Amino acid sequence: MSMMRKIAQIFNKKTVTELAAFCGYSRQGLYDIFINRKSTNGKRLDAVIEKLEMYTESDYQQAVKDAEKVRDERKEFLAKMRKYRQSASEIVGDNS
Numbered sequence: 283m284s285m286m287r288k289i290a291q292i293f294n295k296k297t298v299t300e301l302a303a304f305c306g307y308s309r310q311g312l313y314d315i316f317i318n319r320k321s322t323n324g325k326r327l328d329a330v331i332e333k334l335e336m337y338t339e340s341d342y343q344q345a346v347k348d349a350e351k352v353r354d355e356r357k358e359f360l361a362k363m364r365k366y367r368q369s370a371s372e373i374v375g376d377n378s
Contacts, residue, residue, distance in 0.1 A: 286313060293334060294341065304337070305330050 286298045286309075295301040302312040307330070315326050362373050 285317065289316065293337060305333055 290301040302309045
């Protein structure tokens, strides 16, 4: 697997093209920034890193929010089982 594909996967992008578009560059442009370091004074690299840092934080916050929602749903389910002493099938409405 190429280095660029590995970088794309780290940031949950399916392809290098998708990662490049997210960063605002062509595939070759992003390659030059990451691999060849042909960017002017490192400003482009800094801009890409900053964008990916913001994405990372946003992605983390969303994952926490999603995990909290799942936790809350599970707690609610268990509280209903405890309070009403009902079977799981009665609570979720599945009689199969």
